Structures are given as structure tokens and as C-alpha cells.
Amino acid sequence: MIYLRLFLTFLKIGAVAFGGGYAMIPLMRDECLANGWLSDAELLDFIAVSESTPGPVAVNMATFVGSSQAGILGALLATLGVILPAFIVTVLLVAALGKLLSYRGTRAILSGVRPAVVALILSAAAIMFLSLFVGIGKFGDAATFSLPSVLLFGFLVLVSWLYRRIRGKSISPIFLILLSGVAGVILFR
Amino acid sequence: MKKLFLLLFTMMKIGLFTFGGGYAMISLLENEFVSKRKWLDAEEFLDMVAIAESTPGPIAINGATYIGYRVARLPGAIFGTVGVVTPSFVIIYLISLFFRRFLSVAWVASAFRGIQVAVVFLIFAAALRLFKKLSKTPFTLTVFIAVTLAAVALSLFAIRFSSVWFVLIGAALGLFAYLFALLHHDKGDGEQKQAEDGGEGGAP
Numbered sequence: 001m002i003y004l005r006l007f008l009t010f011l012k013i014g015a016v017a018f019g020g021g022y023a024m025i026p027l028m029r030d031e032c033l034a035n036g037w038l039s040d041a042e043l044l045d046f047i048a049v050s051e052s053t054p055g056p057v058a059v060n061m062a063t064f065v066g067s068s069q070a071g072i073l074g075a076l077l078a079t080l081g082v083i084l085p086a087f088i089v090t091v092l093l094v095a096a097l098g099k100l101l102s103y104r105g106t107r108a109i110l111s112g113v114r115p116a117v118v119a120l121i122l123s124a125a126a127i128m129f130l131s132l133f134v135g136i137g138k139f140g141d142a143a144t145f146s147l148p149s150v151l152l153f154g155f156l157v158l159v160s161w162l163y164r165r166i167r168g169k170s171i172s173p174i175f176l177i178l179l180s181g182v183a184g185v186i187l188f189r
Numbered sequence: 190m191k192k193l194f195l196l197l198f199t200m201m202k203i204g205l206f207t208f209g210g211g212y213a214m215i216s217l218l219e220n221e222f223v224s225k226r227k228w229l230d231a232e233e234f235l236d237m238v239a240i241a242e243s244t245p246g247p248i249a250i251n252g253a254t255y256i257g258y259r260v261a262r263l264p265g266a267i268f269g270t271v272g273v274v275t276p277s278f279v280i281i282y283l284i285s286l287f288f289r290r291f292l293s294v295a296w297v298a299s300a301f302r303g304i305q306v307a308v309v310f311l312i313f314a315a316a317l318r319l320f321k322k323l324s325k326t327p328f329t330l331t332v333f334i335a336v337t338l339a340a341v342a343l344s345l346f347a348i349r350f351s352s353v354w355f356v357l358i359g360a361a362l363g364l365f366a367y368l369f370a371l372l373h374h375d376k377g378d379g380e381q382k383q384a385e386d387g388g389e390g391g392a393p
């Protein structure tokens with residue numbers, strides 16, 4: 001049953017996603033591909049919308065995927081699933097176990113989780129870059145370069161690097177999304 | 190009761206005006222609940238941030254739940270969390286209703302092909318930013334490199350292996366390294382300190 005599946009899948013994602021929005025993307029990608037809910041390209045579209053609207057990216061993604069698969073009830077259950085673990089853990093921590101965080105064991109666990117999470121985010125980006133812009137989805141695929149995509153990627157690297165050099169802070173993601181939208185209309189017409 | 194609804198509406202306001210996820214929201218929460226309403230003191234607020242960073246789930250949810258609980262126990266936690274997600278839920282639901290039709294317009298589809306490039310770039314950038322903040326010890330670097338290579342290789346060979354397992358393996362390795370250091374007491378002290386300093390996770 002799709003409702004139960006959405007709820008349980010997002011419950012699982014919510015329970016193991018340490019470190020906020022982007023940490024959830026590799027997990028979300030795995031589950032959505034495995035369930036056949038989204039393709040890589042659709043996933044990126046959804047991330048773009050989630051990033052450009054208010055609210056936590058992870059929650060927005062859950063609402064979006066839930067709604068696309070099973071309407072309003074699907075959206076509600078996926079959203080509930082993704083926030084429930086954080087809600088329960090936080091209530092337990094403030095209510096009873098506030099000291100747990102300072103335990104060395106907890107910190108030791110996090111010292112292994114953090115590099116794994118960063119590695120997963122990096123590899124998700126690398127895998128999507130390869131499959132969408134170079135055409136290599138699995139080993140042995142012949143490369144079919146999407147030159148405009150690769151050029152646009154290089155352009156974005158340059159723009160954000162220059163912005164950081166000149167303004168001394170990171171460029172707004174929403175601005176990059178808008179800029180790429182305009183570039184897309186020109187490049188992919 | 191009045192406090193609960195005040196909490197609900199304040200959280201809705203924060204949920205409506207936070208773009209770009211957790212860390213943007215932390216500054217809004219601080220401004221609203223520590224500086225303006227004084228429902229929390231600065232130290233408690235820092236505890237909240239530490240909890241939000243070291244527990245699973247979106248930072249904004251951890252934050253809203255924590256502050257809600259502090260203000261009015263369990264009902265407060267529920268009102269705070271519901272408040273913070275409601276605005277984005279409504280907005281995303283409305284967008285999702287017409288998104289596929291919107292994408293079938295030719296120039297919109299072209300725009301989104303460009304936007305997909307930007308999103309891959311943003312994910313790369315997030316990974317690099319988090320890597321910079323990671324405390325780099327031989328242990329964390331080994332886990333980082335091993336997981337990166339394994340995740341890319343498994344995907345290229347089309348072997349299904351959920352990222353969930355990598356997170357759990359990371360947790361187990363962290364715990365093992367700590368226990369190992371405890372057993373080799375004198376040698377382990379240094380490693381233990383580094384593990385405690387542990388870098389911050391988190392997204393923009």
C-alpha cells in the first residue's frame with residue numbers, strides 16, 4: 001500500500017539523516033529510485049523547487065514526493081514520517097536525557113557518522129553529474145557528453161567563486177537557480 | 190492556551206520566511222525566542238543547536254520541537270513543530286498540483302534542464318563546505334574516502350546498497366574506534382580528544 005510505504009520510507013530517511021537538508025539528499029535519492037518514484041532529473045527539479053520555497057528542504061521534498069505519488073494524504077504521511085524521528089528524539093532529549101549528548105560514546109558515534117554523511121553527499125553529486133551530464137549511469141556506458149550542461153556547470157563554479165572573492169560570502173542558492181533557469185532557456189531551446 | 194497559539198503563529202511566521210534550510214532558521218529562532226520574547230536564555234539556545242546538530246532529522250524540526258517543549262511541554266512541542274512545517278507544506282502541496290503540467294511547457298522544461306545543473310552544483314558545494322568543517326583526523330579521513338569510493342563504485346556497478354547502511358557503518362566504526370582507544374589507554378588519549386572535538390554536520 002502506497003500510503004504505508006511513503007510513511008515508512010520517509011520515517012527511515014528522517015531517522016538516519018544527520019546534519020540537515022543536504023544530508024538527506026543521498027538517502028532520499030536511493031529510496032526514490034528504488035521505489036521507482038522519481039528519476040534523477042525529476043529529483044533535481046524537486047530539489048530546486050524545495051530550495052526556492054520557504055521551509056526545510058527535507059520537509060519540502062517529503063511533501064513534494066508524497067503529493068506526486070499519492071495526493072494530499074500521501075503528502076501528509078510522507079511529511080509526518082520525515083519529521084517524526086526528529087520530534088521524538090528531541091522530546092526525549094529535553095525531557096529526560098539531556099546529558100546523553102555529552103557522553104563520550106555519543107560523540108564517538110557522531111565522529112564516524114559525520115565523515116560518512118559528507119562522503120555520501122559528495123558521491124551523490126558525483127553520481128548525478130556522471131549520469132545526467134556525461135551519460136555514464138553504470139560501468140561500461142559510453143560517455144555522451146551534454147556539452148551545454150558541462151559548460152553551464154563550469155560557468156556556475158566561476159560565478160560563485162568570483163562572488164565569494166568579491167563579496168566575501170557565499171552566493172545565494174536561489175540566485176544560482178534563477179541564473180541557471182535563464183541559461184537553460186537559452187542553451188536547451 | 191494563549192501561549193500555545195502565540196507559539197504556533199510565531200513558528201508559522203518563521204516557517205514562512207525561512208529560505209535555504211536549517212542554519213538560516215537558527216538565526217530567526219534566536220531573534221524571536223531569545224532576543225525578543227526571552228522564553229529561552231542564550232545558553233539553553235546553544236544546547237538546542239547542539240542537540241539539533243547531533244540528532245537525525247531537519248535542524249528546523251529539532252529546533253521547533255525543543256523550543257516548543259521548553260515553553261509548554263509536550264503540547265508546546267506539538268504546536269511548535271506543526272507551526273513551523275505548515276506554511277511550506279501548503280506552498281509545496283499547491284505547487285505539486287500543477288508542477289507536471291508546468292514542466293510540459295517547452296521553455297519551462299529547458300529552464301529546468303539548466304536548473305538541474307545548478308542543483309548538482311549546489312550539492313557539490315554543500316559537500317565541500319561540510320568537508321571543510323569536518324575535523325580531519327586519520328580516522329575521519331579514512332571513513333570519508335572509503336565511503337566516497339564505495340558509494341560511487343557501487344552505483345557504477347549498479348549494485349543496490351542503501352545509503353542508510355553507510356551511515357550506520359560510520360556510527361559503528363566511530364564507536365569501535367572509541368572503544369579501541371579506551372582499551373589502549375595511553376595511546377588512545379589523543380584520539381579521544383579529537384573525537385570529542387568532532388566537526389559540525391549541517392547544511393546551509
